[in-house]
Amino acid sequence: MSSKAKLVYFNGRGRMESIRWVLAAAGIEFEEEFLKTKDEYQKLLKDGVLLYEQLPMVEMDGMHLVQTRAIINYVADKAGLQPRDARQRAHVDMYVEGMRDLGELMLPLAFLKPEEFEQRLKQVEDKASKRYLPVYEKALGDGGGGGFLVGTSLTVADVLLLELLLALEERFPKLLSGFPHLQDFKGRLSQEPNIKRFLQPGSQRKAMPDQVYVDTVRSVYNI
Numbered sequence: 001m002s003s004k005a006k007l008v009y010f011n012g013r014g015r016m017e018s019i020r021w022v023l024a025a026a027g028i029e030f031e032e033e034f035l036k037t038k039d040e041y042q043k044l045l046k047d048g049v050l051l052y053e054q055l056p057m058v059e060m061d062g063m064h065l066v067q068t069r070a071i072i073n074y075v076a077d078k079a080g081l082q083p084r085d086a087r088q089r090a091h092v093d094m095y096v097e098g099m100r101d102l103g104e105l106m107l108p109l110a111f112l113k114p115e116e117f118e119q120r121l122k123q124v125e126d127k128a129s130k131r132y133l134p135v136y137e138k139a140l141g142d143g144g145g146g147g148f149l150v151g152t153s154l155t156v157a158d159v160l161l162l163e164l165l166l167a168l169e170e171r172f173p174k175l176l177s178g179f180p181h182l183q184d185f186k187g188r189l190s191q192e193p194n195i196k197r198f199l200q201p202g203s204q205r206k207a208m209p210d211q212v213y214v215d216t217v218r219s220v221y222n223i
């Protein structure tokens, strides 16, 4: 196994995108293997490297890591993006799990039929504006700790919040207008050197899913 992390997934966001964000914010270099065919997936199964026969999978530090949460937590722990204090860690987890709940609603968007798509989009907008963003707006406003969600330094919750805000803005360009702390947060965090690099064109950040991505996932999984 190479010393660089290797990500095995499709050439698109999906469940791997948050992992890419956390690795990039941590300054950990990675290479990617993009699945294109069912045979490539079958080979991974045969090689026994997918614990639950699922992706994403990350080869890192001599391990074949699966389960998105586990991978993100490992990278965040390794990179000092998790607070040591248990109470702060609980807050990071609560924020991240909320982001994940909203992210799970967005994940299938590209795969939905037009009527379901519109319905789901509305649901995401409502949930984002009424349930989730107010929580992060308040946390940033109450913080007084230099503009981070928890404590006085960058955590995985901040990284994943920026990912979420940018993804939401792609769908709903005016969504942040009623959330001044989130706007300020977005501006500041986007200037953090590792993140700034990841936001540049040509980085390993993936664009919104296109038809090629959708067709590839469908054909690999027979769905």
Ligand SMILES: N[C@@H](CCC(=O)N[C@@H](CS)C(=O)NCC(=O)O)C(=O)O
Pocket: 014, 015, 053, 054, 055, 056, 066, 067, 068, 069, 221
């Ligand atoms: N809990 C897992 C879910 C992984 C998952 O559902 N992966 C999809 C691709 S994004 C998959 O491999 N689906 C095929 C299957 O479940 O058999 C995680 O968070 O990593």
